[in-house]
Amino acid sequence: MLLKNIISSLNFFSSLSDEELELLASFSVVTAYDKEYVVHYEKTQSSSLLFLLEGVAKAYKIDKHNNEIFLHYIYAPSLLSDISSLKKETLISFSNVSLIEDSKILIIDYKKFKEHFLSKGHLCLEFTNEIILKSQQLQSLINREFIFTSVAKVAMMLHDDIEMFNSLKRTEISLILNIQPETLSRVLNRLKRDNIIDSKNTKITILDKEALLLVYEE
Template identity: 45%
Template sequence: MDKLKSISQLDFFSELKEKEIEELSTISNLITYPKNSILYYEDEIKENILFLVDGLIKIYKYDKFENEIFLYHIYKNSMISELTSVNNSSIYCFSNAEFVEDSIVLSINFEKFKEMFLSRNILSIKLIETLLEKTHQLQCIVNRELVFDSTAKVAFMIYNDLAMFNKLKRQEVSFMLHIQPETLSRVLKKLTRNGSIAIEKSEVIVLNKEQLESTFRGVGI
């Protein structure tokens, strides 16, 4: 895939002029990763800011018993890196990142990116907006893991990520939400009975989005 075209297709850089995209390309690399490969491990330090041009990434951690704890997915056209400071050029990795599909990543030298763009107040607002979105995502993870019961967890995922829910096997969904497969089955039957969803050929269809939202709305939100 062409580097200039890849940059221009990312929403994060949609406001850049053609000359600025060309400048950005001089400090960037386009890297292809196969499915199941690792982008980075927890506690690694990176010097580049990363964007997912195409593909799918799973973000996860391990608990003290070496059990995998799923956190969230990163979809194409998204920033991967989790920044805690724009003053420090080193980017700390708080979790593990694994490719679920063959993927393409845009890797940008963060120090030069700050010098060439952020210092001129180019893309600064876009970066702030993206970081706020990631903060909200973290709040949703806290709710899911510490506040939501099983019903709220399932309703929340169906409401926010129906395509992924239907793409995965039920056992994989159970693993992601840290509930038993039997519990997932009971919750789906419950949501079907109250008219929130229907299930046709193993695929979930949302019938009443407001009803579904009320299942988790107000629970830790």
């Protein structure tokens, strides 16, 4: 597939004309990366704007004891770069981002992107929407870490990330949610008793999505 067509398939660039897509493609490239590749580290500066085309990535931080603090997953197609300002010439990462499966990434020269698009008022709305999305992710993180009960944490992950939940080991889920494995088991048993979920061979099936939503929204 032509690079122009790859770019046009992303909602972020759907407003661009064919001529603008050709221009953007002239300073862009698509690169394949293996699982566990670290896309960028926290607080590093980058001259590239990155979009995840295929695969899944993980955003996380490292605390002073060298422990990994999970933030959220990033699913394709999605913007990988953190946007905090439209004025700076480089992008600064809020967190570490690594790939959890083989992936493809669209890499755009950010300086040229600013020159030919942002400085002319193109795609500024899309950038604003991405900033809002990052803010919402931060709100969800605050709720998960400081406000939600263990039951609400598990319910939210089941509701929002059932495929990922079923692909991980219970110990990995416990680490992500910052709860004990025994607590995770008790919560799953409770949700099962309430006929909200069912399980077979460690795989969870949601029986009542509305009830699951109420568990962490009330």
